[in-house]
Amino acid sequence: MPEELQQSQEEEDEEPSAPFWMTTFSDMATLLLTFFVMIVAMSEVEVKKFKEALSFFQGRTGMLQSETVIPSIKNQVVTQRLSREQLQKYEELIQYLQEHNLEGKVQVNLTDRGLHLIITDSIMFRSGEAEIIEPSRTILRILAGIIDDRIESVVVEGHTDNRPIHTARFPSNWELSAARAAAVVRFLLEQTDTLPPSRYMAVGYGEFHPRDTNATPEGRARNRRVEILFNWEPWPNEHNNPYLKRLTPPAKK
Numbered sequence: 359m360p361e362e363l364q365q366s367q368e369e370e371d372e373e374p375s376a377p378f379w380m381t382t383f384s385d386m387a388t389l390l391l392t393f394f395v396m397i398v399a400m401s402e403v404e405v406k407k408f409k410e411a412l413s414f415f416q417g418r419t420g421m422l423q424s425e426t427v428i429p430s431i432k433n434q435v436v437t438q439r440l441s442r443e444q445l446q447k448y449e450e451l452i453q454y455l456q457e458h459n460l461e462g463k464v465q466v467n468l469t470d471r472g473l474h475l476i477i478t479d480s481i482m483f484r485s486g487e488a489e490i491i492e493p494s495r496t497i498l499r500i501l502a503g504i505i506d507d508r509i510e511s512v513v514v515e516g517h518t519d520n521r522p523i524h525t526a527r528f529p530s531n532w533e534l535s536a537a538r539a540a541a542v543v544r545f546l547l548e549q550t551d552t553l554p555p556s557r558y559m560a561v562g563y564g565e566f567h568p569r570d571t572n573a574t575p576e577g578r579a580r581n582r583r584v585e586i587l588f589n590w591e592p593w594p595n596e597h598n599n600p601y602l603k604r605l606t607p608p609a610k611k
Contacts, residue, residue: 439508439590447503448473454500458493472589473504476569479518479538479582486523488537490545498542501586502549510592511557512546514539515585519578520565536562542584557592 440448448468455464465476482494490498505512516535528534539560547555570577 441506441508444504444506444508447500450503451497451500454496460493460497464497471591472509472587474588475501475586477584477586478579479584480579482542482584483538486525486528486534488528488534488541490541495545498545499549501588502546504588505546505550505552507552508590509553509588511559511589512543512553513559513561513587513589514542514546515567515587516542516560516562517567517569517581517583517585518565519568519581520572521578531564532562534562535564536560538562538584542586 451466455461455466460481463478463481467474467476477494477497482490484491516537516539518531518535520531523529523531523534528537539562543558543560547558565572565581568577568581569583570580572578572581
């Protein structure tokens with residue numbers, strides 16, 4: 359073989375099979391992969407919270423079905439307002455609702471205002487009565503554990519449907535809804551003394567704040583409920599209490 363032809367063949371054999379920048383890029387990708395593997399290996403992964411985040415991408419609102427809502431990825435900032443003990447009680451509540459098939463009876467919302475629950479009256483009271491029954495007692499015991507120095511106030515609202523009631527104890531839905539709200543407040547106070555009684559409020563709305571129509575049995579069932587708000591914010595005095603502002607008539611001139 360001529361010397362020039364042999365030299366040309368050797369030069370062709372020495373040419374790289376890929377661009378030179380690929381080598382640098384491959385090294386960088388390998389280093390990044392190693393870096394992220396080390397981060398994951400050194401961190402503690404909470405499986406429960408990971409599943410909650412994963413469910414967001416699967417088109418679910420949270421771990422509970424039906425109406426129940428738990429914090430999605432965009433609301434994770436709200437959970438930072440809860441202490442570790444509060445989060446444990448919150449997860450205990452979610453687990454209890456799941457295990458006892460109460461997802462359709464209890465709606466849980468973690469909002470900027472606080473932890474908000476809507477509980478249908480069918481699991482809280484017998485018809486026309488204001489004595490708390492199971493399983494709501496267990497639910498309220500768990501909720502009492504959430505009350506600590508991060509909770510500034512608790513508001514309990516009683517609601518009924520529009521069917522009139524005329525009993526010796528409850529002449530109207532006003533009295534019934536107020537008595538049910540007061541019963542919940544009294545029960546919570548019996549479970550914990552972390553929050554002074556002055557930071558609780560029981561409100562009876564009767565049938566005048568419905569969530570659904572009263573024309574169907576299903577709608578009336580949704581309207582008969584107790585709502586509880588564990589509020590992040592305090593009521594410094596009666597003048598900036600939104601409930602008292604709404605209920606207190608203007609002073610006569």
